[in-house]
Amino acid sequence: MTTIGIHDIELATTHNVLPLADLAAARGVDPAKFEIGLGQSLMSVPAVDEDPVTMGATAAARLIERTGTEGIRSLLFATESGVDQSKSAGMFIHGLLGLPQAMRVAEIKQACYAGTVALQSALGVIARDPEAKVLVVMSDIAKYELAGSGEPTQGAGAVAMLISADPALVEIEPATGVYSADVDDFWRPNDSTTAVVDGALSLKAYLDALSGSWDDYQANGGHPIGEIDRFLYHQPFTKMARKGHRELAKHTGAELTEDVLEASFEYNRNLGNTYGASIYSGLISLLHHDDDLAGKRVGFYSYGSGSAGEFFTGVVRDDYREHLYREPIQSELAERNVITFDEYVELHENVLPSQADAETPRVTKAPFRFAGIKGGARQYEAN
Template sequence: MKIGIHDLEVATTHYVLDLDTLAERHGIDPKKFSIGLGQDAFSMPAPDEDIVTMAAEAADTLLARHDVSKIRQVLFATESSVDQSKAAGVYLHELLGLPANVRSVELKQACYSGTAALQMAVNAIARTPEEQILVITSDVARYALDTGGEPTQGAGAVAMLVTANPNLVEIEPGSGFHTSDVNDFWRPNDSTTPYVDGQLSLDAYLTATTAAWDDLAARRDLSIDDVDKFLHHQPFTKMARKQLAALAEHTGHELSDELIEESMSYNRALGNTYTASLYFALTAQLHNNADLAGKRLGFFSYGSGAVAEFFTGVVQENYRDHIYPEHVAKQLENRVELTYDEYRTLHSDFAATSETYTTQPTTHAPFRLSGVTEFQRRYEAQ
């Protein structure tokens, strides 16, 4: 029985900052961002947007094409959670009007947990093939101003419906894993922005790549030549190129950038979306390549700290009948470009406090954070 990603949709934020704007004000050559990082811009949420509103928009568009009564679980993966206790999926459940008899949980392990959610969903469907599971990856990457991480901010959500007999991608059994305790990236409870050791993070990412691949190859007797296209977690798209080069050197096989090129377009425009990054890469690959039917995709998922997984999926024959690139184009085109000063103000005033009201909607999205009263977040459809 085939199990995998039956359908998917994406969402991003109201605002965008062009990295040329950031480069100009910081006195930096724009090529340092466009070529050195492989990034052009990053999305930024309005005051009434967060991981829940983006997830709700993506999921609402997705579920309009399906029977929500079949959904039995909502698995919400994020590393930018809005509450230390309540799962973001519970807020989402209410906004989407899902049945009460649905399990909803939140998963965390830096940028990796979206893959954990996907694999949990696949395993659950194997037990009950008639059910469907909604997997959400949604994050806001926010770094301190005037730091090395600043140009790699971003925001976005990918919602995926996991079922038996999927329309898009069958997730194949067997993965390669790697876990190591590395302080390359972390965010303590008392900090609104993360701490990053850039060189250690790059080294940990590349080490985890080869280790997870070795585990997968050993368990499935898989050759690197058995993979037709590669997808990577992309904190910035140049990282994917470095990863592919490291994998080529490790395996002794020539791996050209053509194997990953189509997967980068959305991440270049969105910035780092943490848990959603790998699945924006998948979306871009499906949208930009008309010749994927029957091809095997190699997924490399990484979360700092560090956990990694290498797994594979096979693109289904009629996948082109079930993709909606125009929806992504609309998301990107509808963003409002920020000036540098507007960006700095928005960055400083992002946090919703115990008594916050956003009575005037600032976005055109279907859902919004209307305010926080007595430390309780309030969401509404609009």
């Protein structure tokens, strides 16, 4: 039987970063509330010429430089931070990267669950045509009201994955469990630039979807919990993953230690919430920081508010270490521009209306930038 999964994966983030200790000081909050209570240290903040398209294009370009484009006939872009109500943000990436015209391009939305929908869709494409490859890009900016409860859980980042047969990194196994329920725990109205969240309800919905998707996973031939070696959870903040792990232990009656989670937290606690990319930036972090993954089975719990959850598993390939590229993201994280609280507030409130032409200052050092608005259309260019 043909194995299908993640052949290559890449992560990108923004030019700027805000230490949460500085946010805590400005808000008159004990820094431990963010560092320990949320499990977060830093928050990526986009520059004026960065957005989900530029981050996604950067991650995808790094990956394509290694793999080439041969066999890629689909580009699926997953986001809840879309830049247009009609045109897929993936189409901008298609143009920036000069991808072949013989390609399907589409955007997928269901809060933070969209990246997994794109992954599962890609697996289906390759099951039908094992010679095909699918480029999956997920990119988001988590943005909440200033001084609101969600403010310290903001962030930004993008993950690009190449899905193929006989993957080099992780084989995705066929059994999966899904769960959906119409819950108003989190949403962003069309006329708002910030999301609305009910924190208590969101936690309940997250845990309900975890239990429900796990039960469905078991009903559809999933592995017993004792056969799963590592666990990845959607991470709006890393403490949420700990809550999920404890809930799964309680629900199944298994003794699950939290040490198996630590390696997956390294990047997310320094990126902040990346919405749909968060579970897969957790995967990259796990691959980069756990040296004992060969042949190990990883459990994935993907969640998106509103709400939807999915539990599935993947097996890490024996020679995965030979196909890892730690340098780009580790250098990018270390070299981000540290901004002040006042600079953060200014960037947060900076929104370009589509009705007027505007050019953005050149700030980001990334390969691509958002150049501004012309004739109501967003303009992008190589940097």
